[in-house]
Amino acid sequence: MLPAIISIVLGILIPGLLYGRFGLMVSVGVIAALWVISTSLINPIRSWRRAEGAARMTPAVLGMSVAHLGVGMFILGVTLTSAFNVETDMSMRSGEKLEVAGHSFELRELRQVEGPNYSAVEGVIEIRRDGDFVAEVRPQKRQYLVQKNWMTEAGIEVDWNKDLFIALGDQLGNDTWSVRIQYKPMIRFIWFGALVMALGGLIAVTDRRYRSTVPSHAKATTVAPEPA
Numbered sequence: 001m002l003p004a005i006i007s008i009v010l011g012i013l014i015p016g017l018l019y020g021r022f023g024l025m026v027s028v029g030v031i032a033a034l035w036v037i038s039t040s041l042i043n044p045i046r047s048w049r050r051a052e053g054a055a056r057m058t059p060a061v062l063g064m065s066v067a068h069l070g071v072g073m074f075i076l077g078v079t080l081t082s083a084f085n086v087e088t089d090m091s092m093r094s095g096e097k098l099e100v101a102g103h104s105f106e107l108r109e110l111r112q113v114e115g116p117n118y119s120a121v122e123g124v125i126e127i128r129r130d131g132d133f134v135a136e137v138r139p140q141k142r143q144y145l146v147q148k149n150w151m152t153e154a155g156i157e158v159d160w161n162k163d164l165f166i167a168l169g170d171q172l173g174n175d176t177w178s179v180r181i182q183y184k185p186m187i188r189f190i191w192f193g194a195l196v197m198a199l200g201g202l203i204a205v206t207d208r209r210y211r212s213t214v215p216s217h218a219k220a221t222t223v224a225p226e227p228a
Contacts, residue, residue, distance in 0.1 A: 029079030037072030063204025070196030077189030
């Protein structure tokens with residue numbers, strides 16, 4: 001009951017307090033994720049607090065708990081990324097700022113750079129949140145020397161609870177470029193959840209009860225055929 005109550009309360013509060021928007025389906029997804037995460041911790045906590053001399057938790061049970069923890073992380077990542085993902089395409093020139101998902105993006109400058117097999121236009125974009133510096137990213141629009149194709153190299157700012165993607169689009173004239181900005185909250189939990197699920201499976205297969213023993217068979221005796 002305690003994990004269920006905690007999951008319901010946090011599932012209702014988290015979307016509004018952290019992302020400024022409530023929603024029934026979002027809360028249902030967060031509640032389900034938190035309930036799976038919290039219940040996956042019950043067996044490890046009980047094993048840690050077990051009485052002296054009591055049996056330890058088997059690798060199979062530990063692996064199951066870890067795998068369920070990964071499932072909960074995966075659900076949480078999918079729910080919040082789907083609900084609060086922001087993607088916008090805007091035109092920018094040097095010195096201009098954009099406000100996206102509580103972050104300020106300023107295009108400080110555009111410059112030509114040369115790579116080993118390409119030439120590129122590189123944008124220097126400064127990211128701030130509430131006036132505090134977050135990161136500087138440098139997305140590029142590259143033209144490779146052999147194929148003469150234009151390719152986009154996105155600038156990515158990675159944090160444990162969000163990813164920010166910035167990409168240069170097409171030149172619009174007058175030193176103006178189209179810029180795509182994407183804000184993806186908790187997307188890392190999707191990949192972390194999958195890795196934790198795989199780790200749980202690896203832990204579970206180490207349980208010796210899953211190791212089958214092959215019984216030894218007695219040597220077969222050869223019986224000579226009777227004479228005709």
